Amino acid sequence: MGASSHPQHTTSHATPQSRGDQPAVGGDDEGAPLLTVADVRLSFAGVRALDGVSLTVGEHELFAVIGPNGAGKTSIFNVLSGVYRPQQGQVRFAGHDLIGREPYAIAALGMARTFQNIELFENLTVLDNLMLGRQRHVRYGWAQAMWWLGPARREELAHRRHVEDLIDFLEIEAYRKHPVGLLPYGIQKRVELGRALAMEPRLLLLDEPVAGMNAEETEDMARFILDVRDELGIPMILVEHDMRVVMDLADRVLCLDFGQPLVTGTPEEVQQHPAVLEAYLGGGATTPTAPTPTAPTSDAAEEGPR
Amino acid sequence: MKRGATISGRPELRTSYRADMALLNSRPKRLGAGVILAAALAAPFLITDALLAIAALACAAAIGAIGLNLVSGYAGQVSLGHAFFIGAGAFTAAALTGDPGESVYGLGLQWIVAVPAAGLVAAVLGFLVSPIASRFRGLYLAIATLGLVFLGEHILDNWRSLTGGAGAGRRGVIAEIGGVRLDQPTEVAGLVLTTSQQLYLLALVLLVVLAVLARNLARSAVGRAFEAIRDRDIAAEVMGVRLGRHKMIAFTLSSFYAGVSGAVYYTVINQINPESFNLLLSVQFIAMVLIGGIATISGSIMGAFFITFLPRITRELPAIVPFLTAEPTLRDGALLTVFQLEAILYGVLIVGFLILEPRGLYGLWVRVRNYWKGWPFTY
Ligand SMILES: Nc1ncnc2c1ncn2[C@@H]1O[C@H](COP(=O)(O)OP(=O)(O)OP(=O)(O)O)[C@@H](O)[C@H]1O
Ligand SMILES: [Mg+2]
Numbered sequence A: 001m002g003a004s005s006h007p008q009h010t011t012s013h014a015t016p017q018s019r020g021d022q023p024a025v026g027g028d029d030e031g032a033p034l035l036t037v038a039d040v041r042l043s044f045a046g047v048r049a050l051d052g053v054s055l056t057v058g059e060h061e062l063f064a065v066i067g068p069n070g071a072g073k074t075s076i077f078n079v080l081s082g083v084y085r086p087q088q089g090q091v092r093f094a095g096h097d098l099i100g101r102e103p104y105a106i107a108a109l110g111m112a113r114t115f116q117n118i119e120l121f122e123n124l125t126v127l128d129n130l131m132l133g134r135q136r137h138v139r140y141g142w143a144q145a146m147w148w149l150g151p152a153r154r155e156e157l158a159h160r161r162h163v164e165d166l167i168d169f170l171e172i173e174a175y176r177k178h179p180v181g182l183l184p185y186g187i188q189k190r191v192e193l194g195r196a197l198a199m200e201p202r203l204l205l206l207d208e209p210v211a212g213m214n215a216e217e218t219e220d221m222a223r224f225i226l227d228v229r230d231e232l233g234i235p236m237i238l239v240e241h242d243m244r245v246v247m248d249l250a251d252r253v254l255c256l257d258f259g260q261p262l263v264t265g266t267p268e269e270v271q272q273h274p275a276v277l278e279a280y281l282g283g284g285a286t287t288p289t290a291p292t293p294t295a296p297t298s299d300a301a302e303e304g305p306r
Numbered sequence B: 001m002k003r004g005a006t007i008s009g010r011p012e013l014r015t016s017y018r019a020d021m022a023l024l025n026s027r028p029k030r031l032g033a034g035v036i037l038a039a040a041l042a043a044p045f046l047i048t049d050a051l052l053a054i055a056a057l058a059c060a061a062a063i064g065a066i067g068l069n070l071v072s073g074y075a076g077q078v079s080l081g082h083a084f085f086i087g088a089g090a091f092t093a094a095a096l097t098g099d100p101g102e103s104v105y106g107l108g109l110q111w112i113v114a115v116p117a118a119g120l121v122a123a124v125l126g127f128l129v130s131p132i133a134s135r136f137r138g139l140y141l142a143i144a145t146l147g148l149v150f151l152g153e154h155i156l157d158n159w160r161s162l163t164g165g166a167g168a169g170r171r172g173v174i175a176e177i178g179g180v181r182l183d184q185p186t187e188v189a190g191l192v193l194t195t196s197q198q199l200y201l202l203a204l205v206l207l208v209v210l211a212v213l214a215r216n217l218a219r220s221a222v223g224r225a226f227e228a229i230r231d232r233d234i235a236a237e238v239m240g241v242r243l244g245r246h247k248m249i250a251f252t253l254s255s256f257y258a259g260v261s262g263a264v265y266y267t268v269i270n271q272i273n274p275e276s277f278n279l280l281l282s283v284q285f286i287a288m289v290l291i292g293g294i295a296t297i298s299g300s301i302m303g304a305f306f307i308t309f310l311p312r313i314t315r316e317l318p319a320i321v322p323f324l325t326a327e328p329t330l331r332d333g334a335l336l337t338v339f340q341l342e343a344i345l346y347g348v349l350i351v352g353f354l355i356l357e358p359r360g361l362y363g364l365w366v367r368v369r370n371y372w373k374g375w376p377f378t379y
Helices: A073-080 A103-108 A126-137 A142-147 A151-169 A185-197 A215-230 A243-249 A267-272 A274-286 A295-303 B003-008 B017-021 B027-045 B049-074 B082-097 B111-135 B138-158 B195-218 B221-231 B233-238 B243-268 B279-292 B297-314 B338-356 B360-374
Strands: A035-044 A047-057 A062-066 A088-093 A111-113 A203-207 A236-239 A252-257 A260-265 B186-188 B191-193
Touching: A035 A073, A047 A062, A047 A073, A047 A260, A062 A073, A062 A243, A073 A088, A073 A111, A073 A203, A073 A236, A103 A111, A103 A126, A103 B233, A111 A185, A126 A151, A126 A185, A126 B221, A142 A151, A142 B195, A142 B221, A151 A185, A151 B017, A151 B221, A185 A203, A185 A215, A215 A236, A215 A243, A236 A243, A243 A267, A252 A267, A252 A274, A260 A267, A260 A274, A267 A274, B027 B049, B027 B195, B049 B082, B049 B195, B049 B221, B049 B243, B049 B279, B049 B297, B082 B111, B082 B138, B082 B243, B082 B279, B111 B138, B111 B243, B138 B279, B191 B195, B195 B221, B195 B243, B195 B297, B221 B233, B221 B243, B233 B243, B279 B297, B279 B338, B279 B360, B297 B338, B297 B360
Parallel strands: A062 A236, A062 A252, A111 A203, A203 A236
Antiparallel strands: A035 A047, A035 A088, A252 A260, B186 B191
8 A cells, every 4th residue: 555545746757657556457458548438329218328439548648528518428428437338339448348347346447537517525525525536545444444543544644645645736725624515616626636636547537627617717727637647647538618628638539429429530630620510510500409410420420539 | 812822722733644633633622522521430429320320321322323323424324223223232132131041031141242242133134234225215215224113113022032022021131240230239449339320331431432433434434435425426436435335334333333222221221122112212313313413423422412311301391381291191281291392392303403503413512612713703
């Protein structure tokens, strides 16, 4: 435990962490991407939320998913974290098949996420919320917890140090002991990022991290996301409506519409792609409701992930 | 005026995480705990035996309330079945300590063996029942555990060789430790201790030990997982919390506390009737948790003392309040019996606290404390 639970996020070129301390994770497919999603299909009573989605995320990649409202972006995250079980398709993460795994087991493999509508534990303090992110690293059991002295206290101290480093990193020292529910929205978003980072994830899923933020808060958050990539070396999938943020941060972008992948490519490629323009414009005024995920998308989907 | 005190007395200024994470992490807390403990230990020599017996019952009830708070207050799994586990503990301890040769089971074992055993038997039952909690949530769990109370009542009423049967009952738990019968006065180091004094001290020590253990659990990763499950179970699971496992731990530990509570309670009261372990008893424990404060150990203790002493207080009232009677039936122009008043008070207090101070007595205490901390400023 000891050393691994006290990483220095301040060291500038950290290698992807939580590799050494998670022997179970050391996948069996060498050289393969960290995450491979293949032909995932998910529907709810007639609604096709995901219709043949495939993507890969590399070890150092910041991968963005964009698309109009209801395109299925959050559904991808829910499939990845085990909340939804797709009817079809494969998900491979760090050498493990994820479909059918319980969410806690997926978290234990190093998948962390934030939520579109903040899902913090409002009654708990910032500190406790972040400490909850350490759950997958906790080794002591209930009996040791009740006794406290010994392993429980030693581990709790190590987790506390780790969490305090993150509190520094995210500049939320002043809120440490505040119940999260009373904090401003922008700070809550930051705390949620902190909780995910406390997991020392191998992959971080961010669902609209700057939604509802003003320009200044957006800039702060974008900076934190860059720091997470560059300093902590954690690969990410970013779902975001703010195109400027996506274009600035992402290495590659996938655009979805009605659950179908339109195109995957560099931010520039995706931005100029006719099918993407069509989806965003078409989603607005011309065909507002009719769910006809057929004509404009089918050929574009061929391009799929590289 | 007292400048020095404000500088040296900065309770939030701590130099290490270790000091910050200590159980009593500030001087006022350490002082307060010390004073309360000293008062509790001195009580046997300051208050009457009649009150002391009630205090012993309150300590026993507090152990049970802590148990219920673990599963319902911390982990958010509302259980109406607490009376069932209390009963299981009470009868286990009674059977283990009972005289062999009587009409009901009795093994003549030591109290010190019987009480942990009572906890363990209840814990095993709680463990067996815990899968229910993984299946049901909220109201459905409440109803499923309600079924448990009815089932338990039925079994206890009819299992005559263990319980003596409905209407008859059996003798309570016999407190014998190393040949010394604590239900009789004993001389310790030239000091004669009465039954109430001995039983109170015994219950108090158990309460303190179990409360500290529970408090440790609450501030650990397990306690945080409980609260995460209570507030957002899906988010908790996505953060790596094993739902089923933690619900199982909560139910099992809660039942252990209930079992010990039942054993200690019926050491003080020396007659057990199987009908006692009914829905009303479960509701009384819920009242202790709600009135004391959800998800606080000290609140559980306050709530238990409050509810246990409530009848003692209401029974004094007819002398002061004209329209009350201490008789079980209304006469001489009385409008209420004390029993009716108690039932009303339970309801009013639960609803009142839920609306006005959801954090219970603990919350009231925090308010008072913060008021004095900030004095003379009112913000
Ligand atoms: N639990 C569910 N039950 C029924 N339908 C669902 C559920 N979750 C998602 N859907 C449907 O799946 C489709 C995709 O939803 P999803 O939340 O993934 O979209 P999104 O791309 O995240 O949209 P937004 O930009 O508004 O967040 C929508 O039509 C939605 O109504
Ligand atoms: Mg979404």
